[in-house]
Amino acid sequence: MARGPASSYPDDESFGSQxxxxxxxxxxxxxxLVISLLAGNLGWEVLRANIGRKTAAVLTFSVIDAATTANLLALATGLLLARMQYARAVRPVISFAIDDEGIRFSPDSDEWRVWIYNAGSGIAVVEDYRYYVRFVGQPVPNDRYHWVPLSVVNDQMRSRGLVDGRDFHIRWRTRGSALPSVQSYTDGSMLAWFTVKALAELERFDIVLRVTDAVGDSHQRVFPCVNRLPSVARESVARYRRRPSTSTG
Known part of the structure; x- marks a missing residue:
């Protein structure tokens, strides 16, 4: 799994682009590789033809003649271009969304849900999920991200007094599971939910997802959940943190 600098600025809209x-x-x-070898052989044949085969004994060496090489090179290049066009046509578009129950985006909502979905035309197969968590009051590390699996995240959340199933829940997704193409994010999968209490403890909560597409390429997307909260959720978290009885240190 790729690692990134912990000081990256997640409020930048380009942060975490697929x-x-x-x-x-x-x-x-x-x-x-085949195209490179064919191009090299074609260059060799052209050199032999221009210099003359009798100039040096090494110039008598030939694997495939120039005409055959040119035809094979054109065919291989055409197939690669067709493959690249097909890859673009079936490219998955991994997307995330955050809403509340009933999609009301109400200031009174205490539960905010994180959805994952594939808005592209091709199916995607999950390679891996990893998470990066930093709580309020923790120092910003000077090194790089330390992506951890869900089991570690659950332990980290419990260490802050948060109860799985009451204050938050993150769904476990197995490697090899499919992310089919859908029209709306609500047709996708709800990956997690957090109460305002849990969100008030979090300074950063990033998800990195890697998937494989129909042609075998691997795509990666990073989603900074806390930094993508709707404005009403941010205001609710700010009010919760201002409560005298709340400690987020």
Whole structure:
């Protein structure tokens, strides 16, 4: 799982944009290797033809003649371009959304839900979920993110007096599970929910998700949940933190 600087600025709208982190070995890297070899062989054949085969004994060496090489190179390049166009057509678009019960976005809502969904045209298969948590009052680390699995997150939340199933809940998703294409985020999967009490303890709660698409490429998306809260939820959290009886240190 990729690591990023802990000092990254999640309020930047470009933070966590989806990106390709690994290309398919069979369907991308191998064709690129074949094209490179064919291009090299074509250059060699052109060199032999221009200099003359009798100039040096090494110039008599040939694997594939220039005409055949050119045809194969054109075919391989065309197939790679077709593959790239198909990859774009079936590219998953991993998205997140936050709402409350009834999608009312009410200032009185005590529970806020995090949804994950695929808004692209192609199916995605989950490779991995990881989380980064920093609580209010904790220092900002000078090194890099330490992404942890859900079991560690649950322990961290409990260490702050938060009860799973009452103050928060994060759904466990197995590797290999599918993220089919949907029209609306409510047709996706509710990944987690948090009460205002739990949100008041959190300074950062980031989710990193990596998926594989239909052509074998791996995509990664980071979602900073706390920094993407609706304005009404932010105001509720701020009011909760101002309560005299609330301690977030």
């Amino acid at each position: 990106r390709v982190v690994r290309r398919s070995l069979l369907f991308f890297l191998f064709p690129m």
